[in-house]
Amino acid sequence: MHKSLNLIWKLLRKHISIFELAVFFIANLIGMTVILGGVQIYSDLRPVMTGESALIGSDYLVVTHPVERMGVSGKSFSKEDITELEAQEFISSVGAFSSSEFEVYGSIAFGGRKLSTMLFFESVPNSFLDIQPKEWEYAKGGSTIPIILPRNYLNLYNFGFSSTQQLPQITEDIIKRVELEITLRGNNLRGDYVGRVVGFSDRINTILVPQTFMDWANTEYGESGNQDATRLIIEVENPTDPELVAFLDANNYEVENKPSESSKAMFILKVCVAIVICIGVIFSILSIIILTLSIYLLLQKNITKLENLVLIGYTPQRVALPYNLLTLILNLSILIISIIIIVVGQGFYMGYISQLAGCELSSSPMVAIVVGVIFTTAIILFNFYIINRKIKEISRKQ
Amino acid sequence: MERIELCGVVPEIFTLRGCLSSELWHNSVCFERGKSYLIHAASGTGKSSLCSFLYGQRGDYKGIIRFDGKDIGAFSTERWCEIRNLEISILFQDLRLFGELTAMENVWIKNSITNFKSREEIVALFEELGIGDKLDSRIDRMSYGQQQRVALIRALCQPYSFILLDEPISHLDDKNSDIMRDVILREAKAQGAGIIATSIGKHMNIDYDLCINL
Numbered sequence: 001m002h003k004s005l006n007l008i009w010k011l012l013r014k015h016i017s018i019f020e021l022a023v024f025f026i027a028n029l030i031g032m033t034v035i036l037g038g039v040q041i042y043s044d045l046r047p048v049m050t051g052e053s054a055l056i057g058s059d060y061l062v063v064t065h066p067v068e069r070m071g072v073s074g075k076s077f078s079k080e081d082i083t084e085l086e087a088q089e090f091i092s093s094v095g096a097f098s099s100s101e102f103e104v105y106g107s108i109a110f111g112g113r114k115l116s117t118m119l120f121f122e123s124v125p126n127s128f129l130d131i132q133p134k135e136w137e138y139a140k141g142g143s144t145i146p147i148i149l150p151r152n153y154l155n156l157y158n159f160g161f162s163s164t165q166q167l168p169q170i171t172e173d174i175i176k177r178v179e180l181e182i183t184l185r186g187n188n189l190r191g192d193y194v195g196r197v198v199g200f201s202d203r204i205n206t207i208l209v210p211q212t213f214m215d216w217a218n219t220e221y222g223e224s225g226n227q228d229a230t231r232l233i234i235e236v237e238n239p240t241d242p243e244l245v246a247f248l249d250a251n252n253y254e255v256e257n258k259p260s261e262s263s264k265a266m267f268i269l270k271v272c273v274a275i276v277i278c279i280g281v282i283f284s285i286l287s288i289i290i291l292t293l294s295i296y297l298l299l300q301k302n303i304t305k306l307e308n309l310v311l312i313g314y315t316p317q318r319v320a321l322p323y324n325l326l327t328l329i330l331n332l333s334i335l336i337i338s339i340i341i342i343v344v345g346q347g348f349y350m351g352y353i354s355q356l357a358g359c360e361l362s363s364s365p366m367v368a369i370v371v372g373v374i375f376t377t378a379i380i381l382f383n384f385y386i387i388n389r390k391i392k393e394i395s396r397k398q
Numbered sequence: 399m400e401r402i403e404l405c406g407v408v409p410e411i412f413t414l415r416g417c418l419s420s421e422l423w424h425n426s427v428c429f430e431r432g433k434s435y436l437i438h439a440a441s442g443t444g445k446s447s448l449c450s451f452l453y454g455q456r457g458d459y460k461g462i463i464r465f466d467g468k469d470i471g472a473f474s475t476e477r478w479c480e481i482r483n484l485e486i487s488i489l490f491q492d493l494r495l496f497g498e499l500t501a502m503e504n505v506w507i508k509n510s511i512t513n514f515k516s517r518e519e520i521v522a523l524f525e526e527l528g529i530g531d532k533l534d535s536r537i538d539r540m541s542y543g544q545q546q547r548v549a550l551i552r553a554l555c556q557p558y559s560f561i562l563l564d565e566p567i568s569h570l571d572d573k574n575s576d577i578m579r580d581v582i583l584r585e586a587k588a589q590g591a592g593i594i595a596t597s598i599g600k601h602m603n604i605d606y607d608l609c610i611n612l
Contacts, residue, residue, distance in 0.1 A: 004506075007499065007506065007507045007510065010499065011499060011507070308494045310479075311455060311488075312482065312507070313511055313512070314479070315475075316475065318511070
């Protein structure tokens with residue numbers, strides 16, 4: 001035999017407009033998908049923008065004094081400057097660049113030619129390096145010097161120099177196998193060494209040697225005694241921190257790898273996400289209004305039947321049940337479909353982002369699910385409230 | 399519920415009228431469970447209003463109505479739901495059936511919340527009242543007399559202390575009226591319920607305990 005709910009449904013569905021519900025469904029689906037998509041993309045992009053393997057921006061900044069005039073050697077950082085930097089809350093640690101205080105000549109033989117040039121070395125404490133190759137050790141007096149080159153030097157050679165000079169392109173592995181002839185001169189001494197590239201840095205834009213080698217070589221070949229550093233590397237929690245920017249400006253320090261681009265990108269990302277979410281919210285609000293109006297209209301059209309149901313002994317809750325179920329099913333389907341869309345979409349764009357970031361990024365649609373569940377619950381509760389209030393109103397009129 | 403008392407009750411709309419000669423309005427009347435009452439009246443004297451007041455459908459009256467001593471003016475929606483399922487049944491003058499449902503569905507929509515009668519008992523009532531072939535006909539395709547009998551069956555599908563019958567046989571011939579009377583008397587007796595029937599002329603042949611001229 002019939003269940004009472006089936007009968008009430010048969011009775012009350014008569015005026016349900018498929019068109020109105022379809023408009024609500026589509027509008028809310030778009031709104032929900034836009035909101036969840038915005039939130040999810042934002043949460044997926046944030047670590048790429050600011051995290052460990054930051055695509056844009058970095059947690060390490062190289063600080064110098066600005067170059068003011070030609071021919072004047074750059075101002076250096078005093079001990080007090082460094083102490084002051086270290087004292088700032090937004091700076092986690094400060095490292096000084098040491099530069100070679102002797103002459104460095106390097107030559108390399110390959111392709112039948114011998115390329116020779118004057119060079120310079122710099123070093124920073126190991127904790128500021130983005131890579132830690134296992135050969136990165138120098139034993140005092142040893143004849144092999146480990147070297148880290150900036151990765152963009154290699155790119156400069158491969159994509160700028162070699163192609164125009166009919167030279168072969170070289171890979172990182174090839175470079176690591178090449179021996180460089182290094183000659184150091186100073187303090188009336190001369191020493192021949194073998195240089196070996198052991199890694200490539202994305203963070204520090206100079207020819208790096210181990211701090212231990214630099215300290216030793218400067219005492220051995222250096223002439224001018226200990227010099228203050230002209231470049232510092234600082235580790236910061238947030239390179240876009242306005243306090244940090246203000247502090248650097250106030251001291252007239254210049255940042256080599258400026259975070260401004262990344263902070264601009266982050267800002268633009270935030271603005272875009274905010275706009276996207278606003279559009280999503282507007283869609284959702286409009287769709288909720290459509291649903292609310294549809295339900296009101298539906299209740300109004302069925303008002304005599306609703307009155308009669310209450311008069312033959314139905315409780316308002318029981319009369320409201322089919323309408324509550326209708327909105328529940330509609331809203332839950334919308335939530336599920338939009339989460340499926342987000343998961344599928346994520347599969348596409350995460351591939352792109354991983355490529356850009358140069359590493360595999362794991363990501364789950366958890367953020368979208370949590371936000372979606374909260375939103376949907378709020379919408380469902382609002383609809384329940386509207387329906388139950390209207391039906392109570394009808395019952396009380398008796 | 400054992401007693402329904404009316405103390406000086408009068409529909410608000412009648413308070414403007416000067417002299418109102420009525421055995422019920424402005425008077426004290428008591429309906430007791432197990433007895434039968436006929437409220438006889440001309441059109442427009444407020445018998446449907448009385449049913450509406452007793453059924454909690456309207457509250458636009460002066461005076462006090464008490465169920466077992468409790469003023470019904472203070473009853474909540476929930477309490478009225480309870481009363482309409484367990485204590486008072488009604489056959490509306492305007493029937494209040496659902497046109498798009500079949501005769502059986504109209505009865506079942508009530509019986510499914512009370513679970514008072516089995517399908518077989520309901521079918522038997524349909525047969526007895528001469529509409530056994532109309533079980534699956536849509537209400538809006540049935541005559542008013544047939545609809546009246548469906549509405550009665552629906553009213554019988556619940557426990558009650560009183561059954562209100564607002565012009566129950568207005569569209570029935572004498573033979574069918576007698577069948578309906580027999581069914582009502584039997585069902586009410588089985589529940590020990592009171593019968594309150596209204597009429598504007600034609601009324602069921604019952605040995606009423608009290609006839610009130612409205």
